Amino acid sequence: MQTKRPAAVVLAVALCLAATACGASSAPAAKPAGGASAPGYPVTLENCGRTTTYTKAPDKVVVMNGASVAEVSSLLALGLGDRIVANQQSYGRSEVPGRAAAIKKLSNGGIKLNDAYDVPREAMLGLTPDLVLSTTSYGFDAKNGFATRDDLKAVGANTYISPQGCDQDTSRMTIDDSYRLLRDLGKIFNVGDRAEKLISASSRRIGEVSARVKAEKKPNVMVVFSNMSMGGNDFSSVAAHGIWNDILAKAGGSNAFATASKTAFADLSKEKVAAEQVDALVVISYNDPDPEAYARKLLKEFPQWPAAKNKRSLVLSDSIYLGPSNDLAVAEIAKMLHPTGS
Numbered sequence: 001m002q003t004k005r006p007a008a009v010v011l012a013v014a015l016c017l018a019a020t021a022c023g024a025s026s027a028p029a030a031k032p033a034g035g036a037s038a039p040g041y042p043v044t045l046e047n048c049g050r051t052t053t054y055t056k057a058p059d060k061v062v063v064m065n066g067a068s069v070a071e072v073s074s075l076l077a078l079g080l081g082d083r084i085v086a087n088q089q090s091y092g093r094s095e096v097p098g099r100a101a102a103i104k105k106l107s108n109g110g111i112k113l114n115d116a117y118d119v120p121r122e123a124m125l126g127l128t129p130d131l132v133l134s135t136t137s138y139g140f141d142a143k144n145g146f147a148t149r150d151d152l153k154a155v156g157a158n159t160y161i162s163p164q165g166c167d168q169d170t171s172r173m174t175i176d177d178s179y180r181l182l183r184d185l186g187k188i189f190n191v192g193d194r195a196e197k198l199i200s201a202s203s204r205r206i207g208e209v210s211a212r213v214k215a216e217k218k219p220n221v222m223v224v225f226s227n228m229s230m231g232g233n234d235f236s237s238v239a240a241h242g243i244w245n246d247i248l249a250k251a252g253g254s255n256a257f258a259t260a261s262k263t264a265f266a267d268l269s270k271e272k273v274a275a276e277q278v279d280a281l282v283v284i285s286y287n288d289p290d291p292e293a294y295a296r297k298l299l300k301e302f303p304q305w306p307a308a309k310n311k312r313s314l315v316l317s318d319s320i321y322l323g324p325s326n327d328l329a330v331a332e333i334a335k336m337l338h339p340t341g342s
Helices: 007-017 068-079 099-105 120-124 149-154 175-188 192-213 243-250 270-275 292-300 326-337
Strands: 043-047 049-056 061-063 083-087 131-134 158-161 220-225 236-240 265-268 280-284 313-316
Touching: 007 083, 043 158, 043 175, 049 131, 061 068, 068 083, 068 099, 083 326, 131 149, 149 270, 158 175, 175 192, 175 243, 192 243, 220 243, 236 270, 243 326, 265 270, 280 292, 280 326, 292 313, 313 326
Parallel strands: 061 083, 061 131, 131 158, 220 280, 280 313
Antiparallel strands: 043 049, 220 236, 236 265
């Protein structure tokens, strides 16, 4: 039923799973361990069991793929696109006007990616970055052909793993993790005021929507990646736990398949999916040229769903995952579920 994606991409998605134009900077890499500190520095962060110290704002940033857009979107939202010398992240679309185009304009560093569709060790070291961002610890595992955090530290580069990525388990991720990512980047680049403004605006918008739908009945929502296969069953990319559940709750809904798995994703048969009451459908687009067609296909395939009878579906991309725009997902889902109250 679903399109089979390359195994490396599928693995990366499973491990992850959540604007300004840019130009590559030719400034030399920062040396976190020595030298005079710039105004506002040094800055020290605890990140996945390591203490990292910054003596200036990084200006040669590499953003690893990780099947995410959280890191690149957060940098762009903070006005830091000009610090990126190589970006491998893209969903192909965004709920934020102009963001997908801004990401597309970013340099990829001219890198030939490895079998995991990410930056291999030697190519990474050849970029001489001063900061490398990875969604999970997977991106710094030598077994996967990547430069380790020690490799990068040895050449003067700091490394950062996004919230909930330390143990590669994103099932506990919430909107607060998106805020933490913004705050950490705000500290690293000495733009904490920008980060707090983004967080405050997002929190306010989400609070307003949640207050309006608080008394409403919570419909059962299926969240699924478009045309993505991660396992052996027909429906192996069904979201079960993670940031989407927090977003659904704040939008006045609940995850129809939260009990189907203890992990971030459920691997389900067609019969199991058909047996569930699905009041509404949210399709997550990950570089799919026509995710709306996939949504229509699902509604046709399961005509017994209330979602099919009411033609209640929505396609989202970056706003429903880790990143700076979760307020947009909350607003859009609430509008679908509670059109008179949101």
